[in-house]
Amino acid sequence: MQPPLANARRSTVLSLIVVATAVVFAATFFVNQAYQLERVHLGRTWFEKGEQSLSARQPDAAAEAFRTALVYSPNNPQYELRLAQALARAGREREATAYFLGLLQQEPGDGLINLEVARLSARAHDVAAAMRYFHAAIYGAWSEDATTRRRTARFELIEFLLAEHADTQARSELISLTDDLPRDGSTVLKVAGMFLAAQDYDDALRMFEKALALGVKSRDVYSGAGTAAYQAGRYRDASNYLGKAGLAGADSQIVRMLETANAVLRLDPFEPGLRQNERARRAARSLAIAGNRLQTCTSGPMGETGSLAGLAQEWKTSTRRANLSALTRHPELVDSTMDLVFRIEHGTQDCAMPTPEDAALSLINRRRTASPQ
Amino acid sequence: MNHEDAATNVHANGNSRPIVPPRFSLPKFTEEHLFLILAIFIGILGGLAVVCFRIAIDFARVTLMGSALHPFPTRLILVPTVVGLVVGTLVVVVFPRARGSGVNQTKAALYIYDGFIPFRTAIGKFVTAALAIGGGQSLGPEDPSLQIGAAIASLLGRKLRLSRDRLRLIAPIGATAGLAAAFNAPISAVLFVIEEVVGRWTAGIFGATVLAAVSSVVVARWFLGSEPLFRIPPVEFIRPAELLAYAVLGIVGAIASVVFSRAIAWLRPPLKRMPRWTQPLQPGIAGLLIGLIAYAGAPQVMGAGYDVIDQAMHGQFTWQLLGILAGLKILSTTLSFTSGTPGGMFAPTLFVGAMLGGAVGGAERAFFPHLTGSIGTYALVGMGVLFAGFLRAPMTSIFMVLEVSGDYSIILPVLVSNTLAYLICRNLTPVPIFDLLSKQDGLELPSMEEQRETAIRRVEDAMRPVDIPVLDAHTTVADGLRELEQVGAGMALVDDRPSGWTTVSVSALEHALDAGRTSVAVLEVVSPARVPGLHPDHPIEKALLTISDAPVLPVVHRAEPQQLVGLISLQDILRMYQENPNESA
Numbered sequence: 001m002q003p004p005l006a007n008a009r010r011s012t013v014l015s016l017i018v019v020a021t022a023v024v025f026a027a028t029f030f031v032n033q034a035y036q037l038e039r040v041h042l043g044r045t046w047f048e049k050g051e052q053s054l055s056a057r058q059p060d061a062a063a064e065a066f067r068t069a070l071v072y073s074p075n076n077p078q079y080e081l082r083l084a085q086a087l088a089r090a091g092r093e094r095e096a097t098a099y100f101l102g103l104l105q106q107e108p109g110d111g112l113i114n115l116e117v118a119r120l121s122a123r124a125h126d127v128a129a130a131m132r133y134f135h136a137a138i139y140g141a142w143s144e145d146a147t148t149r150r151r152t153a154r155f156e157l158i159e160f161l162l163a164e165h166a167d168t169q170a171r172s173e174l175i176s177l178t179d180d181l182p183r184d185g186s187t188v189l190k191v192a193g194m195f196l197a198a199q200d201y202d203d204a205l206r207m208f209e210k211a212l213a214l215g216v217k218s219r220d221v222y223s224g225a226g227t228a229a230y231q232a233g234r235y236r237d238a239s240n241y242l243g244k245a246g247l248a249g250a251d252s253q254i255v256r257m258l259e260t261a262n263a264v265l266r267l268d269p270f271e272p273g274l275r276q277n278e279r280a281r282r283a284a285r286s287l288a289i290a291g292n293r294l295q296t297c298t299s300g301p302m303g304e305t306g307s308l309a310g311l312a313q314e315w316k317t318s319t320r321r322a323n324l325s326a327l328t329r330h331p332e333l334v335d336s337t338m339d340l341v342f343r344i345e346h347g348t349q350d351c352a353m354p355t356p357e358d359a360a361l362s363l364i365n366r367r368r369t370a371s372p373q
Numbered sequence: 374m375n376h377e378d379a380a381t382n383v384h385a386n387g388n389s390r391p392i393v394p395p396r397f398s399l400p401k402f403t404e405e406h407l408f409l410i411l412a413i414f415i416g417i418l419g420g421l422a423v424v425c426f427r428i429a430i431d432f433a434r435v436t437l438m439g440s441a442l443h444p445f446p447t448r449l450i451l452v453p454t455v456v457g458l459v460v461g462t463l464v465v466v467v468f469p470r471a472r473g474s475g476v477n478q479t480k481a482a483l484y485i486y487d488g489f490i491p492f493r494t495a496i497g498k499f500v501t502a503a504l505a506i507g508g509g510q511s512l513g514p515e516d517p518s519l520q521i522g523a524a525i526a527s528l529l530g531r532k533l534r535l536s537r538d539r540l541r542l543i544a545p546i547g548a549t550a551g552l553a554a555a556f557n558a559p560i561s562a563v564l565f566v567i568e569e570v571v572g573r574w575t576a577g578i579f580g581a582t583v584l585a586a587v588s589s590v591v592v593a594r595w596f597l598g599s600e601p602l603f604r605i606p607p608v609e610f611i612r613p614a615e616l617l618a619y620a621v622l623g624i625v626g627a628i629a630s631v632v633f634s635r636a637i638a639w640l641r642p643p644l645k646r647m648p649r650w651t652q653p654l655q656p657g658i659a660g661l662l663i664g665l666i667a668y669a670g671a672p673q674v675m676g677a678g679y680d681v682i683d684q685a686m687h688g689q690f691t692w693q694l695l696g697i698l699a700g701l702k703i704l705s706t707t708l709s710f711t712s713g714t715p716g717g718m719f720a721p722t723l724f725v726g727a728m729l730g731g732a733v734g735g736a737e738r739a740f741f742p743h744l745t746g747s748i749g750t751y752a753l754v755g756m757g758v759l760f761a762g763f764l765r766a767p768m769t770s771i772f773m774v775l776e777v778s779g780d781y782s783i784i785l786p787v788l789v790s791n792t793l794a795y796l797i798c799r800n801l802t803p804v805p806i807f808d809l810l811s812k813q814d815g816l817e818l819p820s821m822e823e824q825r826e827t828a829i830r831r832v833e834d835a836m837r838p839v840d841i842p843v844l845d846a847h848t849t850v851a852d853g854l855r856e857l858e859q860v861g862a863g864m865a866l867v868d869d870r871p872s873g874w875t876t877v878s879v880s881a882l883e884h885a886l887d888a889g890r891t892s893v894a895v896l897e898v899v900s901p902a903r904v905p906g907l908h909p910d911h912p913i914e915k916a917l918l919t920i921s922d923a924p925v926l927p928v929v930h931r932a933e934p935q936q937l938v939g940l941i942s943l944q945d946i947l948r949m950y951q952e953n954p955n956e957s958a
Contacts, residue, residue, distance in 0.1 A: 018414070075604065094688055
């Protein structure tokens with residue numbers, strides 16, 4: 001062992017150490033600067049390669065490139081987001097979810113990230129999670145065009161809910177959507193279609209009529225309005241709109257709806273404002289239709305089963321008693337006659353495909369039952 | 374003399390002497406002060422060295438392998454092979470002391486070479502390890518950083534001509550600086566060096582290591598940023614019942630640790646015994662084999678693997694692939710390390726742990742989907758498990774996981790799994806890996822684990838019941854002699870508290886009696902030296918320090934100092950060691 005240094009010599013050596021530290025520090029600084037610049041450059045290069053791959057619809061290659069970019073620029077949220085999006089597009093949902101959740105940890109209120117996670121949850125058919133993230137996206141922060149982005153996110157949510165048959169939630173979202181809907185025919189029409197799919201026929205009809213008012217007059221609009229009106233029990237409107245849609249080349253369902261709506265309008269004796277003779281005529285006509293239905297069913301495979309035999313007997317009795325003249329003179333006979341008609345239609349609902357008039361009679365009965373007496 | 378005279382220092386004979394103002398004197402550095410100041414500079418220089426080291430590794434990787442995450446297939450095989458040959462040649466011909474991880478070399482500096490680590494070793498380690506790791510060998514940068522820091526510290530200590538004791542301690546302080554900067558984890562670095570290198574801590578050691586660690590981490594973060602080596606996903610631990618799942622991880626991790634250490638223990642000696650001309654080829658062959666593994670579909674095993682750990686923590690791999698990667702990493706690291714390639718085992722340990730943790734977590738979730746812990750959480754705990762089981766640093770492993778994750782909620786799973794792994798590994802492989810490596814290198818370094826396990830011998834282990842009379846110091850010579858003769862004792866203990874205790878022999882009392890001093894107090898005839906009473910829990914060393922001053926020492930109760938609970942003599946101590954030579958805790 002060498003003898004210890006004198007105090008002065010130690011101070012000199014210590015001073016040299018300080019100088020050496022400063023020199024090494026400076027050298028390291030310059031080396032590090034060059035190193036960091038190179039890393040940023042490499043990160044940028046690989047990021048651009050990733051963007052090119054995404055544009056060329058090569059999400060796997062894009063993911064690899066973005067992942068490489070992250071090696072050189074770790075914790076770069078833009079790179080991470082693009083990597084997650086590329087993974088999602090490549091169908092690698094588990095990996096994408098992991099990155100998106102990590103990004104969410106840093107930016108829990110970001111609209112885009114929440115939307116991406118919502119889409120992944122939707123693909124996994126996780127309704128609760130999807131709703132949560134879609135809502136976070138709708139109410140989250142968007143860097144640009146926030147109103148449109150939020151509306152788009154809500155549209156996506158509604159489409160998802162409809163696909164999952166979550167009609168109640170879908171209706172709720174649709175109502176929120178209509179609060180600030182732009183006066184744009186195509187958007188209104190889209191919303192109308194969604195209301196229809198969600199079985200909210202009143203609102204659907206309202207939207208279709210709004211679209212018509214905005215000048216969107218096409219077969220689809222009329223068909224949609226007619227369908228909504230039909231499903232809502234507004235057969236006059238249904239007949240009007242379906243008629244305007246035109247039968248030529250129309251869907252068979254539309255044709256049948258029109259025929260049925262027209263039949264309701266022709267046959268419903270309970271329509272307000274009718275004169276007694278018209279009521280009687282309609283009741284007699286309905287009875288005749290019911291009789292035809294009975295004949296069709298009793299001659300078929302069902303034959304004269306117990307219940308149908310009873311109904312047939314009742315029908316015979318009724319036709320003798322409730323002729324047109326009796327129906328006109330005795331208004332109370334209309335109700336009892338129509339009761340029989342409805343019972344016949346209900347009893348024969350399984351025997352054969354009902355005619356539009358038979359379907360109309362069922363709808364008249366449903367409307368009569370639903371409306372307050 | 375008036376003031377004016379005083380100012381000119383007038384003498385009685387009238388001659389004056391001008392007053393010389395006091396000269397500026399340099400501050401007196403005691404060695405203790407110097408040591409602490411030096412620790413800061415060691416930390417700064419160690420941090421700068423580690424920053425340059427990491428840049429060198431990255432530069433080597435990008436230059437040799439290209440910047441792509443997955444290099445071209447030909448490079449996968451060619452680069453590690455050629456670089457291995459170059460590194461092997463450098464190690465054999467130019468830098469022979471650069472071989473190995475660096476931990477044992479630092480211990481050897483402390484216990485064998487009086488703190489001496491040649492600076493050339495630091496340069497050699499820097500160059501060869503950067504080439505090796507950047508070239509794809511399955512090793513990590515932390516251990517070399519530890520040795521580089523130690524070498525820098527050793528150089529500074531020698532230049533300042535510190536005392537031998539300080540010079541021995543300076544190397545571990547530099548090691549702490551290097552490890553702290555490499556890990557970006559100062560607490561873990563301090564704990565590891567104290568736990569595995571120094572084996573004990575005093576206020577001086579602790580203060581210096583903390584100063585060095587803090588300085589180096591500050592420097593490293595200033596240059597490289599404070600982001601961790603790999604990003605930790607949100608940690609989830611909700612139900613205590615899930616501790617069972619983590620216990621399984623501890624058991625699996627223990628088995629993996631045993632396999633890992635036995636593989637190294639098995640392969641290293643025959644490779645070392647091979648002819649000298651094969652030594653430069655071994656890293657090249659290891660590189661070739663690792664390249665083939667990478668070519669076959671697992672390029673993730675190359676290098677330190679931090680980006681792969683990051684991906685594993687973010688659920689980018691299936692649990693089956695994670696398990697495969699863990700096994701392949703054990704194989705590749707065994708090949709790299711046993712071939713003599715300079716580089717460390719910390720990063721591979723963390724890699725294996727993360728992969729294994731993710732694999733076990735993934736498998737458990739497949740069978741028990743209600744488990745709430747994410748793959749990332751299991752991977753994080755897995756890293757600690759391997760650290761505890763393979764490196765046998767249980768305290769460091771716990772703090773490392775906490776420090777890296779920054780989340781205390783993970784503490785329970787970490788405690789359970791790390792402790793389980795450590796205890797199982799201790800039973801299955803009694804010799805820790807670093808002790809094994811030092812034995813294979815022919816160095817008899819103290820085992821820190823053995824030291825921890827060695828029971829502290831205490832006074833109560835050697836003392837015997839009080840079997841001689843106890844006389845008050847003011848007892849007369851006559852009375853004292855009578856008491857001794859009654860029991861037939863050859864000596865008595867004399868209680869002269871608060872001054873202390875002493876002994877008196879029969880012959881001394883008889884001599885006093887013969888001199889007519891019958892009524893004199895025993896106090897007057899004994900030697901003036903006094904010994905303190907011992908307590909039963911005192912270490913034996915305390916008894917040995919004072920035993921020469923008295924043939925027997927009293928042992929008194931801590932709560933009741935008046936109560937004498939036993940006696941202890943040198944014969945008692947020797948008998949204790951003879952009867953229980955290898956007592957462990």
